[in-house]
Amino acid sequence: MVPKKAPELFYDESRFCGGCGHGIFNRILAEVLEEMDIVSDTIICSDIGCNHQFQFWMNVDAIVPPHGKMGAAITAMKRVRPDKNIMTIAGDGGAYAIGIGETTSAALRNENVVMFVMNNTLFGMTGGQLAPTTMIDQKVASAPLGRTVEDNGQNTDVFKLMGDMDIAYLARTSVTSPANIMKTKKAVRKAIEKHQAGKGFCLVEVLVPCPTNWHMTPAKSMEYIDEVVSKVYELGEKIDR
Amino acid sequence: MEKIKLSVEHCKGCYLCIANCKPGALSISKEVNAKGYLVPQVDQDKCVQCGCCYTMCPDLVFEIF
Numbered sequence: 001m002v003p004k005k006a007p008e009l010f011y012d013e014s015r016f017c018g019g020c021g022h023g024i025f026n027r028i029l030a031e032v033l034e035e036m037d038i039v040s041d042t043i044i045c046s047d048i049g050c051n052h053q054f055q056f057w058m059n060v061d062a063i064v065p066p067h068g069k070m071g072a073a074i075t076a077m078k079r080v081r082p083d084k085n086i087m088t089i090a091g092d093g094g095a096y097a098i099g100i101g102e103t104t105s106a107a108l109r110n111e112n113v114v115m116f117v118m119n120n121t122l123f124g125m126t127g128g129q130l131a132p133t134t135m136i137d138q139k140v141a142s143a144p145l146g147r148t149v150e151d152n153g154q155n156t157d158v159f160k161l162m163g164d165m166d167i168a169y170l171a172r173t174s175v176t177s178p179a180n181i182m183k184t185k186k187a188v189r190k191a192i193e194k195h196q197a198g199k200g201f202c203l204v205e206v207l208v209p210c211p212t213n214w215h216m217t218p219a220k221s222m223e224y225i226d227e228v229v230s231k232v233y234e235l236g237e238k239i240d241r
Numbered sequence: 242m243e244k245i246k247l248s249v250e251h252c253k254g255c256y257l258c259i260a261n262c263k264p265g266a267l268s269i270s271k272e273v274n275a276k277g278y279l280v281p282q283v284d285q286d287k288c289v290q291c292g293c294c295y296t297m298c299p300d301l302v303f304e305i306f
């Protein structure tokens with residue numbers, strides 16, 4: 001059923017820009033935590049970046065490791081507190097650039113943790129610089145003529161990176177429409193249920209807009225995800241064990 | 242009958258709600274909130290309570306009765 005009222009765990013307004021996808025994802029996760037009645041049994045590991053501002057409006061237990069080190073931090077958190085649901089809300093910069101070692105190492109060990117990675121194709125907080133997810137030819141602040149393989153290397157597609165790994169769940173969704181938001185919600189719930197069943201490493205990448213650094217209106221940003229970003233980064237479930 | 246309530250003080254003027262309201266019940270009003278955004282207004286008669294505005298809004302503006 002479609003909810004009708006904002007989750008109760010929000011205690012303030014968000015600090016995100018208007019039309020930012022992080023706000024939509026925060027609400028989706030809050031709805032799932034409340035529907036599963038696990039708010040007080042959950043610890044969310046933060047990244048650094050716009051994404052980390054979830055803790056300034058959501059009343060949840062949170063831990064903030066250095067930028068990108070979520071893969072290591074959630075491993076430790078789960079080992080110390082196996083009774084808690086352990087997850088992270090990460091940026092694509094954090095998870096796949098500075099934190100790529102920690103992210104892939106946690107996946108290679110098939111740690112029983114959940115990563116929600118917000119893919120907005122760039123570094124949002126610092127002004128829209130190139131991230132591993134910046135697409136070939138996409139123009140960003142630090143690649144004004146567009147990304148090239150020669151100068152910037154190939155872009156990172158987590159389906160290619162982890163598609164053959166022995167992990168529990170790997171999915172990609174978006175937030176461009178009510179239907180896609182419901183799919184994201186289902187994937188979030190599925191990942192948390194696998195986590196509770198001890199299945200292992202779960203990663204859900206969510207394609208989210210950053211209208212500010214994309215220099216687009218929020219509505220146009222959603223079209224851009226549907227027409228361009230999700231053609232490069234395929235939606236769906238890649239691994240489901 | 243009041244079908245839906247808008248807490249427009251939270252609004253940041255992204256208009257994703259209007260873009261996703263199929264019956265056309267939402268439009269931009271002439272009211273500016275304290276943040277400086279022109280906020281949406283609802284035509285209660287046209288609203289079918291589908292919840293799409295709630296689902297798209299990043300800023301928790303909507304409550305459906």
Ligand SMILES: Cc1ncc(C[n+]2csc(CCOP(=O)(O)OP(=O)(O)O)c2C)c(N)n1
Pocket residue numbers: 047048049050051052066067090091092093094095098118120122123124125126131
């Ligand atoms: C160790 C370290 N290096 C660099 C930074 C600067 N920094 C802050 S946020 C950020 C990247 C943010 O991008 P992303 O992870 O994609 O998150 P978003 O802001 O888009 O949500 C960087 C490089 C930092 N805070 N700490």
Ligand code: SF4
Pocket residue numbers: 015016017019020021022050051120124125209210211212213
């Ligand atoms: S800069 Fe981009 S990612 Fe950061 S809050 Fe604004 S829209 Fe969201």
Ligand code: SF4
Pocket residue numbers: 019251252253254255256257258259280281297298299300301302
């Ligand atoms: S979606 Fe929410 S924040 Fe955006 S214009 Fe509508 S009410 Fe305002």
Ligand code: SF4
Pocket residue numbers: 245261262263264265266267283287288289290291292293294295305
């Ligand atoms: S509930 Fe549906 S019909 Fe009513 S204002 Fe929202 S989007 Fe429009």
